Amino acid sequence: MALILTFLGKGGTGRSTIAVAAAKQLAGQGKRVLFATQDPTPAIDLLLETPLTADPQPVAGSFQGNFQAMKLYSTTLLERSWEEVKKLEAQYLRSPFFKAVYGQELGVLPGMDNALALNAVREYEKSGSYDVIVYDGTGDLAMLRVLGMPETLSWYIRRFRQVFADSDLGKTISPFVQPIAGAVLNVNWTSGDIFNQPAAAQVNNLLEEGRNAVADPNRVIAYLVTNDDPGAVATAQYLWGSAQQVGLTVGGVLLNQAQSGESVETTFAPLTVRSIPNREGDWQSVMSALPDFTQATNAPRPIRIDTAERKVYLFLPGFDKKQVKLTQYGPEVTIEAGDQRRNIFLPPQLSGKPVSGAKFQDGYLIISF
Known part of the structure; x- marks a missing residue:
């Protein structure tokens, strides 16, 4: 079970630089680290001094082979996810109809980027190949909504299951669902309740697993990144409260390249605020200023x-x-x-x-x- 570490804050506050420093720090401690970024530009390649692809690559440096990095390209992730959808369709449907649609021709719709990225992070976490996954995402409200998706979808299933069961439509078609489904599906239909079938149970288990992971600071933790710009501070504060709404624990605040942190410490109490110096060629000063990420469980729970x-x-x-x-x-x-x-x-x-x-x-x- 890997720890997923991510960072929230306004763009331009140095989130990606701190994420790289955190990955280097953790790899230097002997942990198996995967750095996964949504930034498609060459900026991260330059910071890591390693050309990144859609698959994990060893990072240059003396990390004893336990530091890998990759880019979360939405188009590549969509193709891979689509193939999984087609496998599931073939498993449950007698006559699959997605088989003639290919992932290479699908376009990325707005909002899919974060969902695809986080699904990929989830799969790498399940692989057991890493101790820590540093997720360099968008760090904004859209990313938080995706982190909260398991809980939100669980509510939709609970709520609409009962609404459907109590409706005249649900009561009318229930006797006909089983024979029709038996003619369409490859699996045995044991009852008229569509929410108790194998596919639905699989979805429910996946959502429950996602809810439990986000709610556990030993599995998923976020840190706020800001500088002393009032707009950046206000954005970080807003994202702090929004993270609580999806059940995500925020472990602390990283104050990047700031002149004074006194007012920021007051704003984010009771979180610990750590001042991060400028990176001037050497990563050591930044890495030394970072907190012990394993102590994030002491932060207030949502x-x-x-x-x-x-x-x-x-x-x-x-x-x-x-x-x-x-x-x-x-x-x-x-x-x-x-x-x-x-x-x-x-x-x-x-x-x-x-x-x-x-x-x-x-x-x-x-x-x-």
Whole structure:
């Protein structure tokens, strides 16, 4: 199981440079490191002094062969993912209809880049070949939405499964689903519930695995990167709060090339702020200034549920109570902060119980039941 380390912040604050330094630091500690970047330009090749391709390449330097790097080209990833889709289709359908469509002719639609990149990172993490994967992504809200996709899709399945089951349409067609599906699918149809079939179970397991990974700071962790520009600081603060909405733990702040960090430390308390010096040819000064990434588990967790107190604690830094909206429809609670929504999947002790109160205190939204 590899640690996935990524960085959030405004463009131009040095995210990629710090990501490279982090990868070098971890490789120098003897860890097997994969550096995966979404930057298609030659900039990263120059920083690593290694020409990168769509497959992992050994990085030049004295890393004893345990440091590899690659570029996450969307077109290449789309071709590979499409082949997997066709294999699944052939597995479940008697007459596949995607077989005449080829990955090489597919275009990359807006929003696909981050999803394809993170799916590739997931596959490399599952390979067992690496201890750490440093993911040099876009570091913005779009990337956070993709990290939160497993939880969001899980909610859609839970919600619409029940809506469909309770609808007149669902009740009407249920007796006919099994014989029709049996004629179309290669697998045995054991019941009329489409959400309990093997393919659906496989999807649910994948989503649950993704949710658990993002919520575990020992598996996925992010750091904020900023300089002392007010716009960069405000962006990092906003991304900090948005990361909590997808369940992602932020381990600390890396203040890059700043004159003074006093005001920044106050802004991001209780996170630890580390000042990063200019890189002047030698990477050692930057690497030495980086934190111990294994200590990120000490950072505030995005959510804590106390069933004894009948309370849910949501850490939402960077937002005030005017920017946070709480609604309850049915057994779950929806939290809106900034441009992010999160549906809280409550334990049985609290599920279905009405909210009795809520307050915003020290960056936490505290919900009582």
